[in-house]
Amino acid sequence: MSYSPFSQIKRHSPRVTVIGAGKVGSTLAQRIAEKNLADVVLLDVVEGMPRGLALDLMEARGIELHNRRIIGTTDYADTSDSDIVVITAGFPRKPGMTRDDLLLTNAKIVMEAANKSMSYSPDAIYIVVTNPLDVMTYLAWQATGLPRDRIMGMAGVLDSARFETFIAMELGVCSLDVKAMVLGSHGDLMVPLPRYATVNGIPITELLDAATIERLVQRTRNGGAEIVELMQTGSAFYTPASSTCVMVESILLNQSRLLPVAAYLQGEYGLNDIFTGVPCRLGSSGIEEIMELKLTDAEIDALHTCAHEVRKNITRAQEIFAAVSR
Numbered sequence: 332m333s334y335s336p337f338s339q340i341k342r343h344s345p346r347v348t349v350i351g352a353g354k355v356g357s358t359l360a361q362r363i364a365e366k367n368l369a370d371v372v373l374l375d376v377v378e379g380m381p382r383g384l385a386l387d388l389m390e391a392r393g394i395e396l397h398n399r400r401i402i403g404t405t406d407y408a409d410t411s412d413s414d415i416v417v418i419t420a421g422f423p424r425k426p427g428m429t430r431d432d433l434l435l436t437n438a439k440i441v442m443e444a445a446n447k448s449m450s451y452s453p454d455a456i457y458i459v460v461t462n463p464l465d466v467m468t469y470l471a472w473q474a475t476g477l478p479r480d481r482i483m484g485m486a487g488v489l490d491s492a493r494f495e496t497f498i499a500m501e502l503g504v505c506s507l508d509v510k511a512m513v514l515g516s517h518g519d520l521m522v523p524l525p526r527y528a529t530v531n532g533i534p535i536t537e538l539l540d541a542a543t544i545e546r547l548v549q550r551t552r553n554g555g556a557e558i559v560e561l562m563q564t565g566s567a568f569y570t571p572a573s574s575t576c577v578m579v580e581s582i583l584l585n586q587s588r589l590l591p592v593a594a595y596l597q598g599e600y601g602l603n604d605i606f607t608g609v610p611c612r613l614g615s616s617g618i619e620e621i622m623e624l625k626l627t628d629a630e631i632d633a634l635h636t637c638a639h640e641v642r643k644n645i646t647r648a649q650e651i652f653a654a655v656s657r
């Protein structure tokens with residue numbers, strides 16, 4: 332293990348490591364520090380860049396009124412003993428690409444990041460953000476051998492936030508009053524659940540007609556691509572960072588929030604050996620419960636279709652890596 336001055340400093344604060352100091356990673360670091368949740372170690376492969384970002388964030392502490400340390404590094408030794416490790420390292424898609432087009436480039440990056448972080452933070456809880464999300468979370472789980480309560484993927488919180496936003500915009504109501512849940516994989520096949528979407532307890536099926544709801548569901552499914560097309564240079568990062576931060580917060584503060592999270596399923600919803608988005612209670616030990624909602628046959632079929640597509644891509648990645656290593 333190489334010498335690191337940071338690992339010698341006495342710990343008084345929880346520590347969250349964010350691997351990948353790009354748009355999502357650096358915004359997440361800012362959210363975590365400014366919400367005063369934890370010290371943050373921001374790691375990237377680009378020399379200097381994470382240190383520059385960390386220094387910039389540290390210089391705002393007096394203005395933002397928090398006392399969290401932000402460390403930028405390219406050395407995994409500086410991440411040691413983290414409570415949570417978030418993996419955002421990897422390429423974002425460009426206009427015209429699907430998330431699955433990132434499969435092979437990002438798989439290598441994510442497996443390496445998961446392996447290296449594990450050797451310094453074997454007791455941490457891991458959250459994967461890199462796309463294609465459900466496949467990357469599976470590969471990180473395989474690479475680390477973590478128990479299923481300590482590794483998960485972030486997507487459902489983001490997709491649900493989008494669905495809630497579109498419902499609020501349609502009805503002209505405050506987003507705070509809208510609650511919705513999106514399950515399944517993070518792609519075109521995701522499963523928004525209008526039956527369970529409410530405005531201050533009122534089901535949206537009482538407030539909007541079926542055609543309008545279907546339009547909002549489709550916009551949610553296309554939510555990431557809509558932003559990619561508008562931005563042209565990368566993908567969304569503000570709401571992805573906020574969504575990941577909500578998960579980090581629920582774990583660090585043991586809030587037991589019920590959030591849609593990509594979790595490893597062992598029979599729940601009739602699915603096995605796959606990561607996909609389901610409602611989970613997140614607390615200090617990670618995923619503390621996977622809640623099995625009553626779903627209609629059509630909703631269950633939609634979840635199984637997601638899982639089928641995710642499995643095809645897991646197999647594709649595994650076959651290619653096996654061929655390369657032969």
Ligand SMILES: NC(=O)c1ccc[n+]([C@@H]2O[C@H](COP(=O)([O-])OP(=O)(O)OC[C@H]3O[C@@H](n4cnc5c(N)ncnc54)[C@H](O)[C@@H]3O)[C@@H](O)[C@H]2O)c1
Nearest residue numbers: 351352353354355375376420421422423460461462485571
């Ligand atoms: N799950 C979701 O809902 C969700 C939401 C938004 C973005 N994403 C995904 O998150 C990933 C990052 O998005 P972004 O906008 O921050 O991209 P970005 O290009 O801004 O940042 C990615 C960072 O990863 C770094 N990196 C590359 N290889 C690395 C390695 N081996 N180790 C450490 N760092 C490495 C790059 O240097 C870069 O700084 C993308 O794959 C994107 O598709 C997922």
Ligand SMILES: O=C(O)C[C@H](O)C(=O)O
Nearest residue numbers: 424430462555556566567
């Ligand atoms: O759309 C993307 O590629 C990024 C992310 O998954 C998103 O949904 O914003």
